[in-house]
Amino acid sequence: MEMVQCDSALSYVVLSALFSGLVIHKIIRNKVKIENSAVSCLLSLLLLEIICCCVLCSHLGLTLFILACAFYYISIPVRRMLPPQGKVVLITGLWGIVHNAGVLGYMADGELLPISVYKQCMDVNFIGVVQVTKIFMPLLRKAKGRLVTISSMAGHTPIPGFAAYAASKAALSMFSAVMRQDLLKWSVKVSAIHPSGFKTNIFGSQEHWSSQDQNIQDNIMPDVKEDYGEEYLASLKDLHHTMSTVTSPDLSPVLEDVCHALLAQEPYVSYTPGQCAYLIPCLFHYFPLWVYDCFAKQTFQIHQNILPRSLRISKANNKTD
Structure with a gap:
């Protein structure tokens, strides 16, 4: 034995x-x-x-x-690129569209974000992509080319503070998935890229961040402002600096995936460049929800453990009781 x-x-x-x-x-x-x-x-x-x-x-x-x-x-994927004779369309017509434009707006609880931020994110991140795609689609179909959308990890994974941005990227991801099916009969290949955190201009300048913060302060309802408290709302200003320090300045993983989506013989349907861009969505989709909630609470601490004012008062009262 x-x-x-x-x-x-x-x-x-x-x-x-x-x-x-x-x-x-x-x-x-x-x-x-x-x-x-x-x-x-x-x-x-x-x-x-x-x-x-x-x-x-x-x-x-x-x-x-x-x-x-x-x-x-x-x-195991083999990255075979198109031969030179397959790229002649790059000179004679339109081979590919890469949708890269995107705005974040502001990071805050979904209740605090003004409607203008939601509209801006949807207009730029989603509606603009649809409009541009519809205009150039006849050329793309003629070339049997590539449609590439740069979405986000936040498009299929909930991240605290990203309600407006994540909603627009979720719409973009689903648009890309449906267009892939619609364009199969035309031999147009569609890819979506879902990066994690990279240091780009999407966060805007500190002046832009301050103006958005002032916009929240001016439009927030008095009772909501009372519930959240000044300390909690003030902590939002620090998120611009926080996001700038935790994101990666090296954009090469995204650029490599864009090139592969445009020029490979068999591009992938989805790309996940960046640290944990694949593992974090897997954690959300395939593990019990409480596991992801615990992970997100520790990883995405956007308010440095500062509770809203009413919750702090309630917590203090429970301790005294």
């Missing part, structure tokens, strides 16, 4: 070594970019190997693991 278990374990070790060699060779030969999703799949494969080796019987487990390895190897 022990000899059988040793042989089975040895088979898994040999298979893992062979599989690792093949994967590394394919990655190096094709210059494959390592995505967060690929790392997650490898971890899942490792977990499956442990289950197959320890739980399932030798032949069944080994067969299942071999099939999983083969499927993963085949699914």
Whole structure:
């Protein structure tokens, strides 16, 4: 019995070594970019190997693991770019549209954001994209080209303080997904890029941030202002500096994905450049909601643990009782 278990374990070790060699060779030969999703799949494969080796019987487990390895190897994306003759349309017509324009407006609780901020985000981040797409779509269909939209991780993951921005990016992500289906018959490929935090001009200047803060102060209802309190509202001003320090100044991951979406033979439907741009949405979609809520509370502390005034009073009263 022990000899059988040793042989089975040895088979898994040999298979893992062979599989690792093949994967590394394919990655190096094709210059494959390592995505967060690929790392997650490898971890899942490792977990499956442990289950197959320890739980399932030798032949069944080994067969299942071999099939999983083969499927993963085949699914490794190969970034084959279009040959030069496939790019002649770049000179003779319109090959691709990249929707990059975007505004954030302001970061605050959804209740505090003025309607003007919601309208601005929807007009620029969503309505403007639809209008430009409709105007140039006949040229894009003729070229069988590419439609690329730069959405955001916030478009499919709730982040505190981003109610207006996230709503507009969610609309953009769904627009891209539907357009991909609509344009299949025209052989137009559609890709959506969902970056995490990058340091761009989307946050605006400090003067713009101050004017938006003053806009909130001028338009907020008296009872709402009383509930939130001056200290909580004042903390919003610091978010501009906070976001500037926690975001990445290196835009190369986004630019590489844009180039791949435009020029690859088989572009991806979705790209997730940036730190945790793939893992955080997975945490929200596939884990219990309380897990993501705890993670978001610790990660996206936009108010430095400052509670609204009425909640602080209520909390203090409960302690005295």
